[in-house]
Amino acid sequence: xxxxxxxxxxxxxxxxxxxxxxxxxxxxxxxxxxxxxxxxxxxxxxxxxxxxxxxxxxxxxxxxxxxxxxxxxxxxxxxxxxxxxxxxxxxxxxxxxxxxxxxxxxxxxxxxxxxxxxxxxxxxxxxxxxxxxxxxxxxxxxxxxxxxxxxxxxxxxxxxxxxxxxxxxxxxxxxxxxxxxxxxxxxxxxxxxxxxxxxxxxxxxxxxxxxxxxxxxxxxxxxxxxxxxxxxxxxxxxxxxxxxxxxxxxxxxxxxxxxxxxxxxxxxxxxxxxxxxxxxxxxxxxxxxxxxxxxxxxxxxxxxxxxxxxxxxxxxxxxxxxxxxxxxxxxxxxxxxxxxxxxxxxxxxxxxxxxxxxxxxxxxxxxxxxxxxxxxxxxxxxxxxxxxxxxxxxxxxxxxxxxxxxxxxx
Numbered sequence: 001x002x003x004x005x006x007x008x009x010x011x012x013x014x015x016x017x018x019x020x021x022x023x024x025x026x027x028x029x030x031x032x033x034x035x036x037x038x039x040x041x042x043x044x045x046x047x048x049x050x051x052x053x054x055x056x057x058x059x060x061x062x063x064x065x066x067x068x069x070x071x072x073x074x075x076x077x078x079x080x081x082x083x084x085x086x087x088x089x090x091x092x093x094x095x096x097x098x099x100x101x102x103x104x105x106x107x108x109x110x111x112x113x114x115x116x117x118x119x120x121x122x123x124x125x126x127x128x129x130x131x132x133x134x135x136x137x138x139x140x141x142x143x144x145x146x147x148x149x150x151x152x153x154x155x156x157x158x159x160x161x162x163x164x165x166x167x168x169x170x171x172x173x174x175x176x177x178x179x180x181x182x183x184x185x186x187x188x189x190x191x192x193x194x195x196x197x198x199x200x201x202x203x204x205x206x207x208x209x210x211x212x213x214x215x216x217x218x219x220x221x222x223x224x225x226x227x228x229x230x231x232x233x234x235x236x237x238x239x240x241x242x243x244x245x246x247x248x249x250x251x252x253x254x255x256x257x258x259x260x261x262x263x264x265x266x267x268x269x270x271x272x273x274x275x276x277x278x279x280x281x282x283x284x285x286x287x288x289x290x291x292x293x294x295x296x297x298x299x300x301x302x303x304x305x306x307x308x309x310x311x312x313x314x315x316x317x318x319x320x321x322x323x324x325x326x327x328x329x330x331x332x333x334x335x336x337x338x339x340x341x342x343x344x345x346x347x348x349x350x351x352x353x354x355x356x357x358x359x360x361x362x363x364x365x366x367x368x369x370x371x372x373x374x375x376x377x378x379x380x381x382x383x384x385x386x387x388x389x390x391x392x393x394x395x396x397x398x399x400x401x402x403x404x405x406x407x408x409x410x
Contacts, residue, residue: 205294257284338355
């Protein structure tokens with residue numbers, strides 16, 4: 001009897017060891033993102049499902065808040081314990097990690113998938129460093145959108161979408177008179193800076209926007225454009241509720257979804273929240289570019305891949321890079337998150353009218369990059385701080401505010 005039990009235990013140990021060894025052979029990925037809202041989690045779920053379908057083992061390490069997720073990632077990177085992959089915004093923020101030799105290139109995956117042929121050149125250039133590809137793009141977002149409640153507009157007697165800032169403020173006055181909170185405001189510095197940028201684009205145009213952020217121009221035209229931008233931004237304070245400070249963007253979106261507020265300035269990822277709530281574009285809510293906007297501010301997401309010794313995790317990095325760029329995944333991800341696919345060869349018929357408008361603007365070159373793509377992390381952070389300080393200080397005029405803005409680039 002003892003020999004039988006011994007043999008059974010040895011057999012169980014062998015089976016357990018075999019299962020463990022088999023699991024270690026599978027591609028494994030601990031994925032760190034800040035995608036925790038309903039729509040973001042649903043979009044990430046599209047990638048996870050396909051990753052697991054192809055035999056991968058997925059571990060989710062999402063942390064609410066982009067800043068919090070970035071800080072956690074950098075702490076783990078410094079400690080020598082990085083996750084397999086990290087959600088990353090395309091642009092200069094990744095350059096330091098690459099130059100320090102902390103990130104893995106994914107050239108083989110990019111070449112096999114012919115990414116250079118299916119991505120816009122501007123995007124391909126942003127995922128490449130020193131001739132090698134380091135990022136696997138997931139989707140692009142337009143950041144010049146104003147979402148509005150159809151029901152709130154109807155109750156306030158607002159008919160057509162406002163075409164100018166004067167018409168826009170007149171609509172906000174009607175909302176306020178109807179007892180509806182005019183603007184659902186997310187009182188966090190990164191949200192406020194996005195509103196600043198979408199207004200700036202309406203005041204200086206595409207060339208003027210690039211002149212300011214790329215050339216660091218502070219001539220008369222640029223200075224006057226920034227002043228007008230700050231005047232409009234400051235005027236919005238009168239239409240924001242007292243509870244706005246610190247409010248998350250998706251909580252602000254919920255105010256529009258429920259008709260408690262009329263409008264929200266936000267990137268097109270807000271659409272995902274409307275979709276998750278069962279709301280229909282054109283019936284329950286609408287989307288419009290910021291008044292007088294000649295184009296669209298955009299930002300793009302991707303996965304980055306820290307250097308990691310574990311063989312299963314390396315396989316996981318390769319598989320995740322392939323999955324994120326799969327044409328079907330790109331479309332389904334965008335439908336959930338409210339973004340635009342990065343590939344130019346996907347089926348666009350499933351995209352809504354806002355996403356199709358965004359694609360038209362991108363194809364026509366009527367786009368300007370978010371500051372995170374073209375400024376250093378230090379400058380981008382300083383811009384957020386500047387806008388937040390201006391917003392919370394109603395006594396500051398636009399002239400002194402403009403001086404502080406241009407000082408960011410000195």
